[in-house]
Amino acid sequence: MPVPAALAVELRARNEAPSRTPMHRHYLMCPPQHFTVEYSINPWMDPNTPVDTELAMAQWQELKRTYERLGHTVEVIDPQPGLPDMVFSANSGTVIDGRVLGARFRAPERAAEAEHFRRWFSMRGYRELVMPSRTNEAEGDFAWTGELLLAGCGFRTDPEAHAEAQEALGVPVVSLRLTDPRFYHLDTALFVLQHGPHPQVAYYPEAFSPGSLKVLQRLFPSAVIGSAADAECLGLNAVSDGKNVVLPMEATDLAEQLSERGYAPLLLDISELRKSGGGPKCCTMELRD
Template sequence: MRLAQPRHYLMCRPTHFDVVYSINPWMDPGKPVDTALAVAQWEQLRRTYLDLGHTVETVEPVPGLPDMVFAANGATVLDGRALVARFRDRERADEAPAYRERLLGLGLAEVATAGFVNEGEGDYLLCGDLLLAGTGFRSDPRSHAEAQEFFGRPVIGLTLVDPRFYHLDTALAVLDERTVAYYPEAFTPGSRAVLRRLFPDAVVATAEDAAVFGLNATSDGRHVVLPQNATALAEQLRDRGFEPIGLDLSELLKAGGSVKCCTLELRRA
């Protein structure tokens, strides 16, 4: 029997969601966007977390920042300390001060802004005592050493090679303190070897499930919230004793985000 652990999340309502520029292969400003549908899908995700017994804080959406809904990119929070993002793209740069202000308001022990490009939990995922850190498209590899010094946690660098999976959280999901799911072809051969060594019992996602952002998921150790179209991955999770909960976040996928992208975990201890 897998045990669920209560989580504390920060989310941002997609009040101003739109696709008006392109900074990843999923974004096409020429395609129509239904902001009301995006809000409804986001609300379903928030209600799911609340129904599972998790705590959800929110940050006020800022006009002119259509990607602010992707709260995971705003920071990494461990042991009550927050390392706020420094975004690669100017279109998202103003999200960092908004997340910094909100995190300061939550009474964390320390809130600092990254010196190198670092896109928060988009590229930093905690698994047990290890901080898995992505690079290749967004976060600067120099940010890995910075994060290790700030958090005092071992950082494992992983390099992404497929532009569709531009953040680590699009290609890898942490399921519990010892288990991950990932899509091998998103990584360099060396990074795949590291993942095999660290996680020999990992769930390996299919290309089809990766392509619908099935790995952009959250887990409380028992329940795994993921995109509903990742059906083969959901079946693998059931076989491992997890309880998958599929949701439709298809409107947000137009900007290259889904469940995990919308969810920043606040770890106070």
């Protein structure tokens, strides 16, 4: 009996998809115990929209459990009253080869978060710890490929912070300019799928300036390109271990592309956390010791 054409195409795609190997990751997260939307510092935030803190906690716990089921190590920093966005731990530090560059927030509402994370790193023996002099929102705007640090600017992180990151972390930095206020951090428009000498990324082209887009096309000619629908549900705010990719449940177009490339997408509900403009990556700082 002949195989239907559509099924034949699907089977061929599965057979041709490269084999992916997950790598163990070490993450730092913060529970959304005090999560709410009390102010507006990005287009996603509306203080008049009701927030369900218990639901946000449940969504965060499922994200943490997902990492642990995948075999990753998750550490937790204590949340602090009065800091509702502390759940977005990615914004408070960049760690490469055990070196730490802390954060300096643009919005005064988040400024105190940086000191809590600095203390956490200091108490755990991180000796090469630098606190920035320029505005720098950490992994919100810094994405490590294993070879290069992709660095965003345009809304939060100062362009001058890119040079500071290169000095503090000792890695080459490539600057990328964001132009759409909905995608105010680099991690809302780009994420690294595979690290190493031949890294792979996914990104949403319309979030970048023309020159930055040309840089991305040159550096990553085989990148996964996110659609407008993917971007508008914060689908690019995702976390990959080299095989498994955790992303918002609405990012179905992106998930299909990832499956065709041999990745294993894991779709989670982050609807409550998205009310502050956050997703899986915002909640996840990687500790690259």
